[in-house]
Amino acid sequence: AQSVTQLGSHVSVSEGALVLLRCNYSSSVPPYLFWYVQYPNQGLQLLLKYTTGATLVKGINGFEAEFKKSETSFHLTKPSAHMSDAAEYFCAVSDSGNTPLVFGKGTRLSVIA
Amino acid sequence: GAVVSQHPSRVICKSGTSVKIECRSLDFQATTMFWYRQFPKQSLMLMATSNEGSKATYEQGVEKDKFLINHASLTLSTLTVTSAHPEDSSFYICSAQNGTDPAGYTFGSGTRLTVV
Numbered sequence: 001a002q003s004v005t006q007l008g009s010h011v012s013v014s015e016g017a018l019v020l021l022r023c024n025y026s027s028s029v030p031p032y033l034f035w036y037v038q039y040p041n042q043g044l045q046l047l048l049k050y051t052t053g054a055t056l057v058k059g060i061n062g063f064e065a066e067f068k069k070s071e072t073s074f075h076l077t078k079p080s081a082h083m084s085d086a087a088e089y090f091c092a093v094s095d096s097g098n099t100p101l102v103f104g105k106g107t108r109l110s111v112i113a
Numbered sequence: 114g115a116v117v118s119q120h121p122s123r124v125i126c127k128s129g130t131s132v133k134i135e136c137r138s139l140d141f142q143a144t145t146m147f148w149y150r151q152f153p154k155q156s157l158m159l160m161a162t163s164n165e166g167s168k169a170t171y172e173q174g175v176e177k178d179k180f181l182i183n184h185a186s187l188t189l190s191t192l193t194v195t196s197a198h199p200e201d202s203s204f205y206i207c208s209a210q211n212g213t214d215p216a217g218y219t220f221g222s223g224t225r226l227t228v229v
Contacts, residue, residue, distance in 0.1 A: 032216045043119070043206055043222040044157075051216045090156065097216035100147050101208070103156045 002027045002093045006104035014112050019078040021107050023065075023091030026072060033074040034092040034101065035065055044090065050074065051097065061085070086111045115141050117209045119221025126197055126228055134192045134224045136207035143209035146190035147218075148182060151204040160205075163190055197228040 007022040025031055032051050036044040048059025055067040065076045074091060088108050092101040116139040126132050136146060145164050149157040161182050163169035169182035179201075181193040190209075194201055205224045211217035 034216075034218070036220075041123075041204070041223065041225060044208075044220040046218075046220075049216055094216060094218075098145065098210055098212075100159045100162055101157075101218060102159075105156045 002031065002095055002102045004091050004093050004102055004104035006089075006091050006107050008107055009105065010108045010110065012110040012112060013081045015083055016080050019063075019076070019081045019085065019109065021076040021089050021091075021109065023074045023076065023104060024072050025074060025091070025093045027093055027095055029095050032094040032097045033065075033067060034094070035059065035063070035074070035076045036090045036092065038088045038090065038106075047076070047089075081109075081111045083111050083113065085109060115139075115209075115211055115214070115217065115219040117143070117207060117219045117221040119207055119224060121224060122222060123225040124227070126226070128198055128228055129196055131193055131195045132197055132226060134194075134205055134207075134226075136190050136192075136209065136221045138188045138209045138211075138219070141209075141211045141213070141219075142187035143190065144187065144212035145210035146182075146184055147208040147210070148180075148190075148192050149206045149208065151206060151223075153204075157206060160192075194226065197226070199228045202226055202228045 005024045034049045035047040050067045058064045091104040118137045148160045161169045161171045163184035171177045184190040207221040
């Protein structure tokens with residue numbers, strides 16, 4: 001069974017600083033990996049996903065993530081934080097691309113002016 | 114891009130009544146629909162998986178007679194919370210699987226249910 005661990009339930013960065021949200025997964029098969037963002041009382045918006053191929057994945061709003069099989073990690077980064085990036089971020093894994101996503105507990109990102 | 118319309122966005126109901134939540138895939142066929150529940154400041158917990166024309170598969174601990182799921186067409190799935198109680202108050206989110214898009218999961222905007 002898959003599982004996802006997001007290190008840090010709350011991350012705070014200054015505006016313009018690097019954003020790094022950590023995600024480690026466990027999966028018995030090559031995983032499909034996802035990052036979603038959630039604003040209060042809203043659904044989930046896909047930031048990016050890894051299925052196959054290039055391990056560095058670029059997403060929307062300047063976010064990117066790198067799949068590192070040896071480290072079982074899929075950390076999310078953004079070079080320069082904006083105030084509008086303040087939200088809840090979820091890492092998720094699927095073992096086949098058509099089974100339910102398994103989510104991490106989420107990381108709340110705060111951006112300080 | 115793929116869009117899933119979820120309604121209502123928020124609903125308040127009295128204890129003992131039933132509430133229906135709809136999720137529609139607007140521009141693709143949703144072969145599979147996943148229903149999640151999210152408590153405040155927590156992650157999404159899978160409640161059930163439904164495939165068009167089949168009975169839903171419920172996760173352990175989820176009462177199938179309380180949370181009725183119908184997936185009668187490739188564009189519509191509904192979740193009915195029957196005989197709602199205050200402990201059913203939560204944020205419910207659907208996720209539609211696009212059968213033609215590998216790893217294509219599209220989420221609805223969620224429904225905030227408050228039972229008073």
